[in-house]
Amino acid sequence: xxxxxxxxxxxxxxxxxxxxxxxxxxxxxxxxxxxxxxxxxxxxxxxxxxxxxxxxxxxxxxxxxxxxxxxxxxxxxxxxxxxxxxxxxxxxxxxxxxxxxxxxxxxxxxxxxxxxxxxxxxxxxxxxxxxxxxxxxxxxxxxxxxxxxxxxxxxxxxxxxxxxxxxxxxxxxxxxxxxxxxxxxxxxxxxxxxxxxxxxxxxxxxxxxxxxxxxxxxxxxxxxxxxxxxxxxxxxxxxxxxxxxxxxxxxxxxxxxxxxxxxxxxxxxxxxxxxxxxxxxxxxxxxxxxxxxxxxxxxxxxxxxxxxxxxxxxxxxxxxx
Amino acid sequence: xxxxxxxxxxxxxxxxxxxxxxxxxxxxxxxxxxxxxxxxxxxxxxxxxxxxxxxxxxxxxxxxxxxxxxxxxxxxxxxxxxxxxxxxxxxxxxxxxxxxxxxxxxxxxxxxxxxxxxxxxxxxxxxxxxxxxxxxxxxxxxxxxxxxxxxxxxxxxxxxxxxxxxxxxxxxxxxxxxxxxxxxxxxxxxxxxxxxxxxxxxxxxxxxxxxxxxxxxxxxxxxxxxxxxxxxxxxxxxxxxxxxxxxxxxxxxxxxxxxx
Ligand SMILES: Cc1cc2nc3c(=O)[nH]c(=O)nc-3n(C[C@H](O)[C@H](O)[C@H](O)COP(=O)(O)OP(=O)(O)OC[C@H]3O[C@@H](n4cnc5c(N)ncnc54)[C@H](O)[C@@H]3O)c2cc1C
Numbered sequence: 001x002x003x004x005x006x007x008x009x010x011x012x013x014x015x016x017x018x019x020x021x022x023x024x025x026x027x028x029x030x031x032x033x034x035x036x037x038x039x040x041x042x043x044x045x046x047x048x049x050x051x052x053x054x055x056x057x058x059x060x061x062x063x064x065x066x067x068x069x070x071x072x073x074x075x076x077x078x079x080x081x082x083x084x085x086x087x088x089x090x091x092x093x094x095x096x097x098x099x100x101x102x103x104x105x106x107x108x109x110x111x112x113x114x115x116x117x118x119x120x121x122x123x124x125x126x127x128x129x130x131x132x133x134x135x136x137x138x139x140x141x142x143x144x145x146x147x148x149x150x151x152x153x154x155x156x157x158x159x160x161x162x163x164x165x166x167x168x169x170x171x172x173x174x175x176x177x178x179x180x181x182x183x184x185x186x187x188x189x190x191x192x193x194x195x196x197x198x199x200x201x202x203x204x205x206x207x208x209x210x211x212x213x214x215x216x217x218x219x220x221x222x223x224x225x226x227x228x229x230x231x232x233x234x235x236x237x238x239x240x241x242x243x244x245x246x247x248x249x250x251x252x253x254x255x256x257x258x259x260x261x262x263x264x265x266x267x268x269x270x271x272x273x274x275x276x277x278x279x280x281x282x283x284x285x286x287x288x289x290x291x292x293x294x295x296x297x298x299x300x301x302x303x304x305x306x307x308x309x310x311x312x313x314x315x316x317x318x319x320x321x
Numbered sequence: 322x323x324x325x326x327x328x329x330x331x332x333x334x335x336x337x338x339x340x341x342x343x344x345x346x347x348x349x350x351x352x353x354x355x356x357x358x359x360x361x362x363x364x365x366x367x368x369x370x371x372x373x374x375x376x377x378x379x380x381x382x383x384x385x386x387x388x389x390x391x392x393x394x395x396x397x398x399x400x401x402x403x404x405x406x407x408x409x410x411x412x413x414x415x416x417x418x419x420x421x422x423x424x425x426x427x428x429x430x431x432x433x434x435x436x437x438x439x440x441x442x443x444x445x446x447x448x449x450x451x452x453x454x455x456x457x458x459x460x461x462x463x464x465x466x467x468x469x470x471x472x473x474x475x476x477x478x479x480x481x482x483x484x485x486x487x488x489x490x491x492x493x494x495x496x497x498x499x500x501x502x503x504x505x506x507x508x509x510x511x512x513x514x515x516x517x518x519x520x521x522x523x524x525x526x527x528x529x530x531x532x533x534x535x536x537x538x539x540x541x542x543x544x545x546x547x548x549x550x551x552x553x554x555x556x557x558x559x560x561x562x563x564x565x566x567x568x569x570x571x572x573x574x575x576x577x578x579x580x581x
Binding site for chain 2: 097116190252282302
């Protein structure tokens with residue numbers, strides 16, 4: 001009867017999508033095994049009211065000025081205090097920039113098991129966590145040999161809770177910070193000027209590669225992305241060429257994404273690119289070389305000139321329904 | 322300033338993993354090993370800091386690994402400007418999980434009194450991205466992860482960290498653990514004469530017993546390695562007429578895959 005705690009990361013007063021994906025998956029699991037799902041909210045309690053609807057049985061919140069700006073040490077202490085007080089068997093943390101920053105630190109403090117970037121969650125007497133390793137070339141099933149585990153969860157690995165959910169009682173907890181001052185903290189966050197859909201959160205991604213031939217042609221990708229309500233991504237080749245900033249790069253040295261739909265345009269499908277996107281649910285490849293390795297990873301492919309196919313696809317999608 | 326760079330030897334990114342069926346073992350016999358590419362950014366950053374600060378700076382490269390890891394220390398660390406190397410040789414830690422690694426590295430680092438500890442943002446074999454933040458906790462110091470720019474002042478640092486849709490600027494006091502990401506710098510390559518000379522730099526090999534440490538227990542266990550979930554063969558949409566192909570693709574994505 002495992003109890004699973006879920007850290008609810010917020011941004012601008014709203015919970016991140018991955019937080020509710022985690023409460024949903026945790027709920028599906030405990031509905032089979034017994035146990036409860038506990039949402040843990042630090043600082044701004046705005047998300048607390050929603051947690052029940054997303055599958056949580058109970059919500060725990062800690063307030064205080066210490067949570068006004070993020071730092072790994074404060075988050076580590078507060079969540080360690082929560083784990084010590086409530087003793088969940090598993091604590092889930094989204095594998096976001098923030099989650100990846102503090103989750104290992106928290107595990108070290110708790111001397112807990114720590115598993116990164118999980119895409120599968122199961123329990124039979126003990127937790128079994130599934131995760132890609134070697135850049136997705138292999139999957140590992142990880143068993144936990146400790147009283148508590150901290151697990152990172154890849155965004156978009158799990159669907160939201162469909163079971164309705166009820167209001168969940170909210171209770172405060174003492175984060176045990178009394179006068180604690182961290183050694184380092186975030187003093188500023190800089191977001192890119194244009195309000196674009198973030199790659200790691202997008203449900204659809206349209207990415208372009210060297211097949212686009214020159215920087216100006218990246219607008220084909222941006223146009224199709226806008227039509228599809230998608231984020232625009234890139235291969236390393238065109239990032240290194242300076243056509244788009246590194247923040248667009250998908251792959252081993254870029255971002256790991258798992259959207260519902262990934263459209264790879266003029267991208268050969270090098271192993272380091274596949275590393276970042278091969279867990280996408282549906283992959284479309286548009287490449288004029290029918291032997292390009294990207295077709296081995298794709299679900300749908302068109303072997304033709306992207307300069308003809310992409311504008312036509314844009315039009316075809318606009319013409320749907 | 323005393324700088325430590327924690328590095329790992331890993332299978333290169335082209336390594337093929339062949340797994341016919343799921344099982345508890347992975348065949349690692351054919352792996353070609355290299356310095357973890359993210360660690361190269363850490364080594365380079367340390368060397369650039371030393372080049373700025375001059376003689377007042379010493380860089381120690383630290384790794385946990387078997388005899389073959391000596392090559393990585395020599396060629397990729399000492400030959401490009403690190404001053405000394407420490408290797409922990411413990412067969413029981415081959416394929417250790419990150420917390421075991423962090424505990425042993427922390428024991429090494431505690432002996433040195435380092436101001437700055439640099440490492441890659443993650444190793445490309447287990448892809449865990451855990452050792453850096455774990456080290457910071459075990460050493461009770463500052464951290465900044467996935468760093469693309471690092472500035473040092475008197476006892477303080479300012480780091481630019483990659484986050485969703487932008488960057489976070491983290492400021493803190495030294496000592497600090499910094500995990501390095503592409504963009505921080507362009508790692509240099511070692512020259513042959515420097516590789517020859519690297520052999521003369523001090524190198525220490527330790528065991529956990531030398532560190533007064535019991536081999537830390539693992540908290541997790543990989544029970545099964547399996548191939549990636551199978552994907553159905555790619556469905557090629559006939560493309561002699563690109564406009565028709567595009568319409569067919571749009572229809573498939575809506576009606577069959579149900580993703581738009
Ligand atoms: C350590 C390391 C880390 C790396 N990390 C990353 C990473 O994070 N992300 C990443 O993407 N790469 C990464 N790479 C680079 C990777 O190996 C490839 O070099 C890169 O992905 C290639 O980009 P590309 O597919 O755009 O270009 P190319 O390989 O040049 O492919 C271009 C493709 O476009 C097609 N094409 C050309 N013209 C047309 C046309 N008119 N219509 C349709 N198709 C056309 C071609 O057939 C070809 O398949 C890394 C490499 C290393 C060594």
